[in-house]
Amino acid sequence: MGVKRVLIVDDSRVSRLMTRSIVAKLLPDAEVFEAADGAEGIAAAAERPCDFMLIDVNMPGMDGFECSGILRRAHPGAVISLLTANIQETTQQKAEALGVGFIAKPVKEEKLAGFFGLEVAPQ
Amino acid sequence: MILDAFQRDAVTEVLNIAIGHAASALNEMVEDEVGLSVPFIDFMAREQAVARLQQDSGPGTLAIAVKQQFEGPFGGDALLIFPEHKSLDLVRSIMGEHVPLQSLTELEQEALMEVGNVLLNASLGSMANQLGSRIETSLPVYLRGDGSAILETGADALNRDDVVMFLHVDFELKRRDIHGYVAFVMDVDSANSFRDLVDASVARALATIH
Numbered sequence: 001m002g003v004k005r006v007l008i009v010d011d012s013r014v015s016r017l018m019t020r021s022i023v024a025k026l027l028p029d030a031e032v033f034e035a036a037d038g039a040e041g042i043a044a045a046a047e048r049p050c051d052f053m054l055i056d057v058n059m060p061g062m063d064g065f066e067c068s069g070i071l072r073r074a075h076p077g078a079v080i081s082l083l084t085a086n087i088q089e090t091t092q093q094k095a096e097a098l099g100v101g102f103i104a105k106p107v108k109e110e111k112l113a114g115f116f117g118l119e120v121a122p123q
Numbered sequence: 124m125i126l127d128a129f130q131r132d133a134v135t136e137v138l139n140i141a142i143g144h145a146a147s148a149l150n151e152m153v154e155d156e157v158g159l160s161v162p163f164i165d166f167m168a169r170e171q172a173v174a175r176l177q178q179d180s181g182p183g184t185l186a187i188a189v190k191q192q193f194e195g196p197f198g199g200d201a202l203l204i205f206p207e208h209k210s211l212d213l214v215r216s217i218m219g220e221h222v223p224l225q226s227l228t229e230l231e232q233e234a235l236m237e238v239g240n241v242l243l244n245a246s247l248g249s250m251a252n253q254l255g256s257r258i259e260t261s262l263p264v265y266l267r268g269d270g271s272a273i274l275e276t277g278a279d280a281l282n283r284d285d286v287v288m289f290l291h292v293d294f295e296l297k298r299r300d301i302h303g304y305v306a307f308v309m310d311v312d313s314a315n316s317f318r319d320l321v322d323a324s325v326a327r328a329l330a331t332i333h
């Protein structure tokens with residue numbers, strides 16, 4: 001597996017930090033990019049196409065649904081998932097309709113391992 | 124608006140399940156057992172709700188709150204509240220393995236907002252799922268002060284005599300001795316809609332049994 005690129009789009013710096021910390025543990029060689037809102041995320045992905053994208057939903061400006069839809073169309077080969085505290089069934093249905101995954105916060109190693117297609121040893 | 128005994132029981136159960144989701148999320152974050160109280164549900168003037176928050180925080184104690192407004196078939200304010208002197212402990216227990224100790228203080232406010240975001244959305248999302256509705260939430264706001272400073276922000280300050288439905292559950296992180304609580308405040312119109320949705324949800328559940 002070559003060097004993977006991971007994009008984290010989340011307005012919370014803390015959430016980005018925690019997600020990055022887990023990504024670094026699971027994919028130590030990955031290049032990780034962060035964006036604080038949807039527009040920034042779309043621009044970052046256009047500049048450096050990423051293999052994996054994690055998108056928060058509730059953000060100022062463009063929400064995660066719109067952002068994910070744009071990223072899905074622009075990067076059909078990427079693995080994309082919402083990473084959100086919004087656990088409503090309607091949110092999960094929207095994710096499915098957009099062709100992206102759904103991961104409920106809080107972010108945990110085992111959840112991201114599944115997203116990256118890795119197996120983690122039981123704790 | 125009055126809840127009969129059966130409705131009060133049904134609302135309590137919806138709240139129990141909703142807070143259970145928040146407790147599960149908190150448990151994942153801190154890897155500590157989360158104790159929960161029996162939900163408190165009452166109708167009171169907004170001013171009394173402020174007094175109740177002050178009483179729960181402890182006289183003269185400053186509290187930290189993360190507040191999110193929610194809107195949908197019912198709406199109001201959702202609050203995560205805990206004593207200020209415990210806030211850094213809470214942040215440390217959640218972020219300790221992810222960031223160096225010296226960065227924790229700098230990140231404290233943002234970390235608490237993210238904790239509030241996760242816990243309040245877990246509760247509200249569960250309520251929406253149970254009631255077959257969709258709720259939109261605002262971005263979290265960080266507040267510090269007494270009950271008045273926390274509850275009476277913005278337009279709320281103008282409506283001290285309005286009756287509100289006050290839903291309140293205490294939580295406790297057992298190993299770390301951190302106590303806090305989650306509260307939801309709804310005006311009467313929202314509370315009526317909430318009660319009607321709970322009634323409909325109970326009726327659906329009973330229909331599947333009979």
